Amino acid sequence: KAGVTQTPRYLIKTRGQQVTLSCSPISGHRSVSWYQQTPGQGLQFLFEYFSETQRNKGNFPGRFSGRQFSNSRSEMNVSTLELGDSALYLCASSPLSSGASYEQYFGPGTRLTVT
């Protein structure tokens, strides 16, 4: 079974631009979560999607948004990029449907550099 895939793997953008990152979960997984990893803040939760609905959101400004499609693929968007948005953006999928939490499997991440 193929793992979580993320595209692109590397991205360089300029301050003020916007960016869209894509994530394809493991087949059959309906929950997709996004995390930001930086040397200063570590791994931080951005948001989670399930059945095309955002179910949970972390403490990030409204410039960070996401969506999920009917095939469970997800995208996240960052508008008006700032230097501090430079990070590894990780997507994780989970077989969670309802009830208790389940393991999350991470993709390789998208390395975003803002100049």
Next chain:
Amino acid sequence: GESVGLHLPTLSVQEGDNSIINCAYSNSASDYFIWYKQESGKGPQFIIDIRSNMDKRQGQRVTVLLNKTVKHLSLQIAATQPGDSAVYFCAENAPYGGATNKLIFGTGTLLAVQP
């Protein structure tokens, strides 16, 4: 301003020895815990999980111990190998009024295996 990178605690062990990585979690309501391994340039890799109704779980060469009284997790790796060298993260998942996947990560521990 300049961000300061997280200072990762480092555990240095000899090949063949057992390793114990510790983690303190923050939320007494957390009911699910996961250990991840992250190698340079890769996304976190699932190692083992444990639910709050258990205090010990074993996998292949790994054991996770949970002490809810003091909110402490540990990961034991038997017969540590050079391939185990990586950063290890613990993560907790607290229920927020229903099923959710919102992992809160610890700062990580760098495991360095000396041949």
